[in-house]
Amino acid sequence: MIRKFVTDTLQDGSRLNSKQVNRLLGVTWRLMQIQQNKVATEPLIKAVYTLYQQRNLLFPVRTLLLKFFSRVYQKEDSKTQRIRSRSKVLSRWLAGLPQQLALLGLRNPELSNQLIDIIHSAASRANKELLQSLQATAVQIYDPLDGTLVLLPAEAQRRLVQLVYFLPCLPASLLTCLSRCCIMGRMSSELAATLIGILRMR
Template sequence: MVTLSLRGQDHVGAEDADWLGPIRVFIRETLSNGGKLSLKHLAALLEVVWRMIVTQRSRVVTDDLLQAVFVQYQQRNLAVSIRTLLLRFFSQLYIQEHQNHPHIARSRILARWLASLPVQLVQLGSRNPQLSAQLLETIHPAAARGNKDLLQSLQKNACSIYDPQEGCVVVLPVESQKTLVQILHFLPAFPAELLACLSQVCNTGRVSASLATMLLRTVHLRSPLSGWSSSSQDVPVKDVDYLSFFFTTLTGFSSEMLRALQDTDEDGLLPSSTLSPLSVFATTLEQFLHHWDIVEEVCHCLDTLGSRAQCFDVIQNAIIKNLHFYGGETREQWLTDLLYCYSVTLSGHRANMGMRDIY
């Protein structure tokens, strides 16, 4: 067992490096030889590593020691207690020390570890919610601090993390879901494929309506249409993707799901009647209420855009386009009447109507 006490020292002089060198070699070899260590033994070694990193203030020493710890961290089939201890070591070292110690902030090994966290989160998923929550406890502050390595990895794995079927955002507990939605505020960009995932996350009902509205509000705030300004030339959310995202969310279904519904056996439809020439799909009350909350938030977001008249025009053109698309050449008279009534109503009352009323 190796113990080392360096409390009360502001720095380690050159003469100390000679006798600390063998200790560092011992620690490096013990951690990186591929052997499994007991929890108590590993905890003692990590305490020594922490103190040597903080007191010696050398990037070379820091990376040398962290590389050995990282080798231990990358081992497969580690006990959960060992994995948790190693994760907590890296996390606390980054959160507590990196701002006060530039040599820690510039560590290449720490940067590699941070970049690996989103990948680990995807791989871990719901198999160990507690461990996933600990990963998020580091990902969130690192994203908030604008850590480049983590943000690049987060961007690369965003579609997997926010996948509407198997992503962490739908399989983890509510608190972790909330953290994942908060992390979206720091994501560098929202490409169309990610927005498609987020739209389905809102509509599938696998996150609460309150979290879905929080997600919608985040996307809205990151758009230049809401007044977001960025020092980068690349805007987080393009205008066309923004509108597409909100209209898809208003519809309640992705284009793929709509096509699937159109091909569904008619046994699943409610029959048309003299009052309603439409054959509609029945939905549960829970699904209806969930989507109603989402619709209200979408309309609120659209209602706050800079030019209300322009927004009305966009919505009107989108609805007219959809009515024409679904009607085609064989459009029935009731659909033509609906389009006419809509146009008359909007042109006559648009000044006094809210976005929610128009929808």
């Protein structure tokens, strides 16, 4: 009964405030710890993802959902390869982060920073779905005119430059974008030097 109440409420949770969502996510997490198998946990993750996909969520709610997914991902990723069974919903969520980052632009720098942190963590773990998505979105993110890189503050720029190291490949279109970011002064000379160093390592 509790499981059904939680999933139904989350799936129809557009009117929930941050306190209500926080309580629901707490119960969801506990339910996932009680039955740690994919059959039991996947419907719960899917219910949270349904809420996450809704537009116009309040920032505190969006942040809570991001933290929940990040926690689930980190726990799942810590399992040994022998017992790991990747959640399809979690993989879909993770793969969607680079596109969300590219579309977010300057609208919410704090949320962008949270996305960058999660993307960086997954990229450093060589998550296949995330890296494929990051590769597909790279030209948007590093566009010298209105890409995420040139819109965000210096610290976020530094983290985005570090992500270049993890990209599966560096096509000419992306290299052109990165070159123009340097030439047009869209990043500091120090950060441009860091980028050049990363490209040389590649």
